[in-house]
Amino acid sequence: MVDKEIVFYDTQKHNLPHIHVEYTEHTAVIGIEEGELLEGSLPSKKMKLVQAWLEIHREEVMADWSLAVRGLPIEKIDPLR
Numbered sequence: 001m002v003d004k005e006i007v008f009y010d011t012q013k014h015n016l017p018h019i020h021v022e023y024t025e026h027t028a029v030i031g032i033e034e035g036e037l038l039e040g041s042l043p044s045k046k047m048k049l050v051q052a053w054l055e056i057h058r059e060e061v062m063a064d065w066s067l068a069v070r071g072l073p074i075e076k077i078d079p080l081r
Contacts (some may be wrong), residue, residue, distance in 0.1 A: 001021045005075060016033070016054050017032040017062060017065045018030060018032060019050075019054075021040075023042055023046050026042050027041075028050075029078070030050055030051075030054070032054060032062055032065060033058075034056065035050070035051040035054045035055070049080055050062075051081070052080060053080040057077050060075070060077045064074070064077065
């Protein structure tokens, strides 16, 4: 038997750093770095609010992403006011 190194390349956008957003009956997955919609849907006005929040808190959200993927507790981030 020959040992082979198996490498899996992840090409799905969902596995990029992202957040999950819920608003009424809508759910969405939004990329942290660009604020793009990866899956689902949000009303246009709510999507703009999420993108504005991400713009303000991108560094904090990326720090939380880093914690989350390692299975560590995340820090609370202030909502958009």
